[in-house]
Amino acid sequence: MPSILIGLIAVIIGALFCFRGVVAMRFVITIWGAFVGFNLGAGLVSAFTGDDYLSTVLGWIVGILVALFFGMLAYLYYVVAVTLAMASIGFLIGTALMAALGVTWSWVLILVGVIVGVLLAVATLKLNLPAILLVVLSALGGSTAIVGGFMLLTTTIDLDDFNRANVTATIGHNWWWYVIYLLLVIAGVIAQARVLGDNKDLQSQW
Numbered sequence: 001m002p003s004i005l006i007g008l009i010a011v012i013i014g015a016l017f018c019f020r021g022v023v024a025m026r027f028v029i030t031i032w033g034a035f036v037g038f039n040l041g042a043g044l045v046s047a048f049t050g051d052d053y054l055s056t057v058l059g060w061i062v063g064i065l066v067a068l069f070f071g072m073l074a075y076l077y078y079v080v081a082v083t084l085a086m087a088s089i090g091f092l093i094g095t096a097l098m099a100a101l102g103v104t105w106s107w108v109l110i111l112v113g114v115i116v117g118v119l120l121a122v123a124t125l126k127l128n129l130p131a132i133l134l135v136v137l138s139a140l141g142g143s144t145a146i147v148g149g150f151m152l153l154t155t156t157i158d159l160d161d162f163n164r165a166n167v168t169a170t171i172g173h174n175w176w177w178y179v180i181y182l183l184l185v186i187a188g189v190i191a192q193a194r195v196l197g198d199n200k201d202l203q204s205q206w
Contacts, residue, residue: 002054007152010145018142018188022134030075033084037070038063086124089141090117139188
């Protein structure tokens with residue numbers, strides 16, 4: 001049941017971010033921030049207690065509370081919103097890249113994801129990057145969430161697989177997921193670019 005619920009949420013939020021990330025930036029990033037917060041809170045409970053992800057009431061409660069906190073911060077503060085959004089997108093892109101390269105060590109996936117996330121967040125805030133970059137990045141991050149969500153919904157993987165070294169092997173045996181991912185990225189970029197209009201910096205989209 002948790003796999004289905006998280007998969008469904010991932011698909012919905014991923015679609016918002018992929019196809020409307022820059023158009024409705026404030027709303028979408030608020031939802032994205034809440035989603036990131038929920039996974040972080042529930043994941044921390046799982047890590048500290050040793051219980052399966054979302055298998056306890058405590059995991060759900062902490063996940064919801066952290067989701068509300070992150071969502072509120074993302075809505076109120078531009079810097080927090082961009083940091084949350086770009087860091088999480090960078091993490092998704094970094095881990096997806098390592099998986100595509102066939103890396104099978106969980107700690108390497110996490111380390112690369114964190115590094116890419118931090119670098120992307122810092123670059124976005126320091127360099128005043130154009131909004132078209134957010135289009136590309138949100139399409140990449142949203143597509144990753146959509147594909148991951150559908151994998152959960154179709155039982156190609158389950159929540160426990162995200163904590164195991166064989167996650168990349170599971171994905172590797174189903175190459176068509178990469179094709180779906182690429183098509184989603186292209187569709188997301190086109191959909192957002194068509195309504196973006198003139199090139200603007202990220203903060204002006206707030």
